[in-house]
Amino acid sequence: MYLSKIELTNYRNYSKLRVKLDPNINIFIGNNAQGKTNILESIYVLALTKSHRYGVENNLIRKEMLACRIKGTIKEEKKIKDLQFVLTNKSEKKVMVNDKEVKKISDYIFNMKVIMFCPDDLEMIKGSPAFRRNFMNIEISQLFQFYAQYLNEYNKILKNRNEYLKLLNMNQYTDLRYLEILNDKLVEKAVFVYTCRKRYMDFIGAIIGDIYEKISGLSGLTVRYENNVDLVSYDEDEIRTKFMEKLTKNQKREMLQGTTLYGPHRDDFTFFLVDDDLKVYGSEGQKRLAIIAFKLAEVQVFYQLLNTTPILLLDDIFSELDVKKRNRLIACLPSDIQIIITTTDLKNINRKLVEKAKVFVVDQGKITEKVGDNNGNGRKGRRNI
Numbered sequence: 001m002y003l004s005k006i007e008l009t010n011y012r013n014y015s016k017l018r019v020k021l022d023p024n025i026n027i028f029i030g031n032n033a034q035g036k037t038n039i040l041e042s043i044y045v046l047a048l049t050k051s052h053r054y055g056v057e058n059n060l061i062r063k064e065m066l067a068c069r070i071k072g073t074i075k076e077e078k079k080i081k082d083l084q085f086v087l088t089n090k091s092e093k094k095v096m097v098n099d100k101e102v103k104k105i106s107d108y109i110f111n112m113k114v115i116m117f118c119p120d121d122l123e124m125i126k127g128s129p130a131f132r133r134n135f136m137n138i139e140i141s142q143l144f145q146f147y148a149q150y151l152n153e154y155n156k157i158l159k160n161r162n163e164y165l166k167l168l169n170m171n172q173y174t175d176l177r178y179l180e181i182l183n184d185k186l187v188e189k190a191v192f193v194y195t196c197r198k199r200y201m202d203f204i205g206a207i208i209g210d211i212y213e214k215i216s217g218l219s220g221l222t223v224r225y226e227n228n229v230d231l232v233s234y235d236e237d238e239i240r241t242k243f244m245e246k247l248t249k250n251q252k253r254e255m256l257q258g259t260t261l262y263g264p265h266r267d268d269f270t271f272f273l274v275d276d277d278l279k280v281y282g283s284e285g286q287k288r289l290a291i292i293a294f295k296l297a298e299v300q301v302f303y304q305l306l307n308t309t310p311i312l313l314l315d316d317i318f319s320e321l322d323v324k325k326r327n328r329l330i331a332c333l334p335s336d337i338q339i340i341i342t343t344t345d346l347k348n349i350n351r352k353l354v355e356k357a358k359v360f361v362v363d364q365g366k367i368t369e370k371v372g373d374n375n376g377n378g379r380k381g382r383r384n385i
């Protein structure tokens with residue numbers, strides 16, 4: 001799938017922008033703080049209705065404006081879809097497919113698939129389990145259609161259950177029937193969440209080692225899905241039984257602490273290089289490459305599970321890699337995929353890639369297409385778009 005055009009209105013530092021994108025390689029070049037990341041972010045928001053920048057939702061609207069709009073056209077084989085995202089300064093969100101409003105965000109986000117690579121990704125190793133769960137949830141909601149909905153329902157029941165556990169704790173209630181009802185509901189939703197997460201992590205786990213070896217030259221990278229119900233299979237009955245056992249066995253402890261101690265809301269995952277936890281023992285470079293390998297593995301998961309190629313958003317990631325690693329990374333990118341890259345300097349990007357690319361210059365929220373020789377040799381020209 002690819003994004004053929006994007007249109008922004010009052011989005012961050014863009015008042016009005018229209019860009020026609022290449023189905024294959026696109027490069028946005030410009031100095032710092034000109035709006036390169038904002039472009040990639042807007043594409044991400046169009047797909048997922050949220051920014052990839054953790055916790056910055058309120059700044060998406062251009063300063064002093066009342067609302068922002070992102071419009072884009074997605075093409076896949078013969079199918080075309082017009083997507084639209086609107087956010088107001090009262091935090092009202094509206095999403096549309098072919099000009100028809102889609103009420104459930106969880107339905108909407110299944111339309112457009114993106115994978116973002118950005119400098120903040122290091123948080124996937126250095127950051128909190130909550131960061132990794134958030135990441136996992138976003139990715140999986142693009143892969144399994146009902147995941148986001150089940151997860152929302154799980155979280156609602158979890159909230160009720162935690163409130164009830166607190167009540168039980170304070171009032172010394174003896175009637176536990178309501179807790180049992182909540183247990184049944186919680187377990188039912190958790191089974192779905194767990195199976196999706198396990199499938200996703202198993203897919204990644206099966207290929208990440210090979211990809212990492214290709215870009216780093218090192219073997220032995222694995223990723224471990226950690227959950228507190230000891231998941232080993234996809235068997236729903238088995239997962240149901242295991243989780244229910246944890247809840248019943250730990251009921252007293254949970255009442256005492258007034259919170260649910262077991263379940264997908266406590267999940268995490270860890271990167272290992274052979275036996276070493278990368279968070280503790282990995283170098284900065286190893287961590288970066290492990291995350292890149294993870295995302296490249298995701299590309300294959302999209303292909304295997306949905307028979308589609310996601311749109312890759314690469315935010316200034318080449319400058320952090322040496323030439324050898326850059327080239328190895330480029331060699332791992334599928335050739336028939338749309339890639340949108342930002343950089344401050346074309347020299348950071350493999351020449352062959354630049355030659356194939358549509359190149360845009362970003363300057364204070366204005367974009368012009370760079371035509372002619374992209375290598376900085378000979379004649380250069382610019383054309384307004």
Ligand SMILES: Nc1ncnc2c1ncn2[C@@H]1O[C@H](COP(=O)(O)OP(=O)(O)O)[C@@H](O)[C@H]1O
Nearest residue numbers: 012013032033034035036037038059061062063
């Ligand atoms: N809501 C907003 N309204 C206006 N300008 C904004 C808003 N949010 C961010 N900006 C501006 O966007 C610029 C940063 O854009 P960004 O895409 O991160 O730059 P870069 O080209 O370095 O990736 C800054 O100049 C910042 O002031």
Ligand SMILES: [Mg+2]
Nearest residue numbers: 036037038316
């Ligand atoms: Mg940037």
